Structures are given as C-alpha cells and as structure tokens.
Amino acid sequence: MSSTSPEPLGDRVPQLRPPAAPRTAVLTAIKIVHTIVWATFAGCIFAIPIASLYGDNNTASWLAAIVFVEVAVLALNKWRCPLTSLAARYTSDRDANFDIYLPEWLAKHNKVIFGTIYLVGMATAGVRWVLAAR
Numbered sequence: 001m002s003s004t005s006p007e008p009l010g011d012r013v014p015q016l017r018p019p020a021a022p023r024t025a026v027l028t029a030i031k032i033v034h035t036i037v038w039a040t041f042a043g044c045i046f047a048i049p050i051a052s053l054y055g056d057n058n059t060a061s062w063l064a065a066i067v068f069v070e071v072a073v074l075a076l077n078k079w080r081c082p083l084t085s086l087a088a089r090y091t092s093d094r095d096a097n098f099d100i101y102l103p104e105w106l107a108k109h110n111k112v113i114f115g116t117i118y119l120v121g122m123a124t125a126g127v128r129w130v131l132a133a134r
Contacts (some may be wrong), residue, residue: 027090034083035101041070048121052128060125
C-alpha cells in the first residue's frame with residue numbers, strides 16, 4: 001500500500017472517545033454528584049445518634065434505613081460506589097479521590113471511618129430504643 005492510501009481496518013475496531021474537554025466536564029459533573037450523595041449519607045450517619053439522643057426514634061429509624069439502602073447498594077457492587085465505576089470511564093487517574101471532591105486521606109479511609117460511626121450510631125440508637133420501650 002502506498003503511504004497516501006488509508007490502511008484497511010480488518011478486524012480492528014476503532015475506539016471512539018469523546019474529546020478531552022467534554023470528558024473533563026462529564027468527570028467534573030460525576031464528582032459533584034458523588035460529593036453531594038456522599039455528604040447526604042455522611043449527614044445521615046452523623047444524625048442517627050443525635051436523633052436517638054434527643055429521643056426522636058422515628059427520625060433515627062428513617063436515617064438508618066436510608067443508610068442501609070446505601071450499604072446494600074455498595075454490597076451488591078462489591079463495596080464500590082456505582083459512581084466510582086462511572087467516573088473511571090472518563091479518567092485513567094486512580095487516586096483514592098479521583099471520583100469525588102474529598103481530601104485523599106478521607107476518600108481512602110471513608111468506609112472505615114463512616115462505617116465505624118454508623119455502627120456506633122446504630123448501637124446508640126439501639127440502646128435508646130430499648131430504653132424507650134421500657
């Protein structure tokens with residue numbers, strides 16, 4: 001073949017990728033949404049023991065149920081947020097916070113930190129519910 005004629009594709013399929021600017025915009029949008037979702041669940045986790053300590057067991061129950069749904073989604077997704085998988089399509093970066101606007105140390109230890117706070121909050125709520133039932 002001459003250098004001016006196009007090379008036949010044969011069995012190769014060209015990989016189509018959006019230009020860099022739209023990819024960056026999509027990743028930014030994912031990171032914003034992920035951060036808002038994270039903040040909502042983190043707020044729920046912190047609010048469970050507070051609601052329980054104030055005797056608002058109904059609110060604590062709803063907050064616990066909301067967080068439980070998040071935990072179920074994570075468990076069904078091999079302990080990875082679906083937004084992380086989505087963000088991974090738009091960047092090769094794999095730092096702990098590539099998909100969310102959090103400090104890297106917090107993103108790296110997020111599940112341990114907030115899992116512990118959730119368990120302590122649920123224990124607090126459980127004790128308060130038992131005491132309220134007496």
